[in-house]
Amino acid sequence: MHSGLLDEDAAFAPRSRDRWRFAEFRSVVDSFKQALAWGETLERSQDGQDPSRERREAARTAGERGGEIAPEIAFLVGQGVGPGPLLQAMRAAERCAVSADAALLGEGLLPEEAYFRALARRLRVPYFSGELAIADDIDPASAIASGIAPLAPNGLGLRAVVAPRGDSIRFLIDAAAAGHALGGFAVSSPQRLSALVRAKTGARVAEAAACGLERRDSSLSAHSGLSWGQVACIAALAIAAATLALAAPGALRPAVSIPLWLIFAAWIVIRNLAVAAAFAPPAFAPLADQDLPVYSVVAALYREAGMVKKLIRALDAIDYPRAKLDIKLVVERRDGDTLAAIAALGLPARYDVIVAPAGKPSTKPRALNVALPALRGDFVVVYDAEDEPDPDQLRLAAAHFVGDPGLDCLQARLTIGNVRDSWISKMFAIEYAALFDLVDPGLAALGLPIALGGTSNHFRARTLRRVGGWDAWNVTEDADIGVRLAREGARVGSLCSDTLEEAPNDLGAWFRQRIRWQKGWMQTLIVHSRHPVRVVRALGPARALAAVALIGGSVLGGLFGPALFVEALWRAFRGDLAGASAWSVSGDVAIYALMATGLMAIFIPALAATRRRGMAGVGGALASLPLYCALISVASWAALVDLTIRPFHWAKTEHGRAGAAAGAGVGAPGRRRADAVPGE
Numbered sequence: 001m002h003s004g005l006l007d008e009d010a011a012f013a014p015r016s017r018d019r020w021r022f023a024e025f026r027s028v029v030d031s032f033k034q035a036l037a038w039g040e041t042l043e044r045s046q047d048g049q050d051p052s053r054e055r056r057e058a059a060r061t062a063g064e065r066g067g068e069i070a071p072e073i074a075f076l077v078g079q080g081v082g083p084g085p086l087l088q089a090m091r092a093a094e095r096c097a098v099s100a101d102a103a104l105l106g107e108g109l110l111p112e113e114a115y116f117r118a119l120a121r122r123l124r125v126p127y128f129s130g131e132l133a134i135a136d137d138i139d140p141a142s143a144i145a146s147g148i149a150p151l152a153p154n155g156l157g158l159r160a161v162v163a164p165r166g167d168s169i170r171f172l173i174d175a176a177a178a179g180h181a182l183g184g185f186a187v188s189s190p191q192r193l194s195a196l197v198r199a200k201t202g203a204r205v206a207e208a209a210a211c212g213l214e215r216r217d218s219s220l221s222a223h224s225g226l227s228w229g230q231v232a233c234i235a236a237l238a239i240a241a242a243t244l245a246l247a248a249p250g251a252l253r254p255a256v257s258i259p260l261w262l263i264f265a266a267w268i269v270i271r272n273l274a275v276a277a278a279f280a281p282p283a284f285a286p287l288a289d290q291d292l293p294v295y296s297v298v299a300a301l302y303r304e305a306g307m308v309k310k311l312i313r314a315l316d317a318i319d320y321p322r323a324k325l326d327i328k329l330v331v332e333r334r335d336g337d338t339l340a341a342i343a344a345l346g347l348p349a350r351y352d353v354i355v356a357p358a359g360k361p362s363t364k365p366r367a368l369n370v371a372l373p374a375l376r377g378d379f380v381v382v383y384d385a386e387d388e389p390d391p392d393q394l395r396l397a398a399a400h401f402v403g404d405p406g407l408d409c410l411q412a413r414l415t416i417g418n419v420r421d422s423w424i425s426k427m428f429a430i431e432y433a434a435l436f437d438l439v440d441p442g443l444a445a446l447g448l449p450i451a452l453g454g455t456s457n458h459f460r461a462r463t464l465r466r467v468g469g470w471d472a473w474n475v476t477e478d479a480d481i482g483v484r485l486a487r488e489g490a491r492v493g494s495l496c497s498d499t500l501e502e503a504p505n506d507l508g509a510w511f512r513q514r515i516r517w518q519k520g521w522m523q524t525l526i527v528h529s530r531h532p533v534r535v536v537r538a539l540g541p542a543r544a545l546a547a548v549a550l551i552g553g554s555v556l557g558g559l560f561g562p563a564l565f566v567e568a569l570w571r572a573f574r575g576d577l578a579g580a581s582a583w584s585v586s587g588d589v590a591i592y593a594l595m596a597t598g599l600m601a602i603f604i605p606a607l608a609a610t611r612r613r614g615m616a617g618v619g620g621a622l623a624s625l626p627l628y629c630a631l632i633s634v635a636s637w638a639a640l641v642d643l644t645i646r647p648f649h650w651a652k653t654e655h656g657r658a659g660a661a662a663g664a665g666v667g668a669p670g671r672r673r674a675d676a677v678p679g680e
Contacts, residue, residue, distance in 0.1 A: 476520025
């Protein structure tokens, strides 16, 4: 093993005029590509064959050539690695149509660090561990994505550090075998290079993660709060209400109530339409391993040391070719306990631990944005620390994306494993069952905007980048990106696959989480009401109305719905209706009708979803839905206060507190397998 650069200085002594050099820092990528192209042209002129095609077919044909080991791993035989892991890697490469090095590392047959140190020895170039400085003007996103980073001027004449993969590795090995002197660069592992680049450019990485969306379009970020136009509108409404209260007090109540009634009515209608449209989405033929794309999995972890082993067990249980998994665990730099818990597991190379640099805001979406430039997959899924996705979830999602090229995002069903822990966990499970089994699939079927759930969102990577990633300043980034996807013309579908989650099992934990959720929905309403004309043009009148009804109805319903209902009931019980005007009586009747239909719009989907899921012992909880709605109203007012005094504060949900009933897998209450399609 080489400990650093200095023990390889001799490898960079001038040897021949065939030496390849990287001329300029800013042209490292182009120089490397030119070297690859030059090498392939030379090989083609020698034997008339296209070596790039041969390389792509190498994994597929290894078995037919009598078990030949591909050059990108064959050199390991001379460095103490036995043939067993190499042949196993070749079989995986052939089955999955990936390069042999990807199979070797993805299957965990050799640590990534050991492989790239061995590669450096084979190429007779130094292994880079950070001894020399990376160039100051580096673009971190480009360097991480390309695996090539320019170095600052140094006494060794090194221009760049490279972390090659696949064809690039084979080209370098072929060149070394042909006697070409490789100079001007050092080799590093992809994960080490990415970590060193982020460490070098931490402030820029943090700024891009926090403000990338805001730089693209400040009106799409919650960072700026209310716009001047929104402030002026609120002030005008307040002045009008005060004037009306002084000039015509009797007209104030209907002036306030009528707009709220209309929004509540639209929310009820759209929710009922969604439930009626909630049929199973079309099924697509499964893909063979060789046809599956690379899939990125991202989990942002903060203070989750106790959940790390459980998460890794769940991710290792996913039925997907390991060589095609790109798993990113994003951890805050200050979270030493979680980092230590991950390090103790000795994870294989398909796991990449990304340390998010210090910065504000301290939110999950900022952490996800830190990982975004490093994602290698065609598709991306977000999971939380406590998640247990169905093993076939990624295969199902990949089949949907490949079978429906116009599909940009999928929302899997979220289910609760600790239903029996408490009354609040039962209510949470009922709420999730109705939302993810009926409401969201129905909205997707109708082509209406969907406020995504916080986990098990599957994206096309190019679409996720096109819409700007996540808003780091929105504490419900899932709801926001769902609306933004709709505004950008992206299509969202539902996925008949479950992810088991843990619900808060005490009122305090639920209340803190719900405050954050309601605050985030308020942020989302603010963001997407800044330019109403632009929203209507992007969505069309019907879909814009649906977005206003779903987001606005949830926010305003939480704030004012129960209060209006209680006030109307109080007036009726006191006998005020007897002497009231016809307008006042009709207004009260409208409130009663809206509240009754609203409760039915909540109760009926909840009843239907719990029956479909076979959730036993929740009948009493269903009867207490009005109380649950009242608690949401209290949380909404607390969220309004929180939005005013600390708008970007992220109330952390503590995981790992579920009782013995949790984590029972398939048999857990409410757990349904992916092949059990709602409605069948």
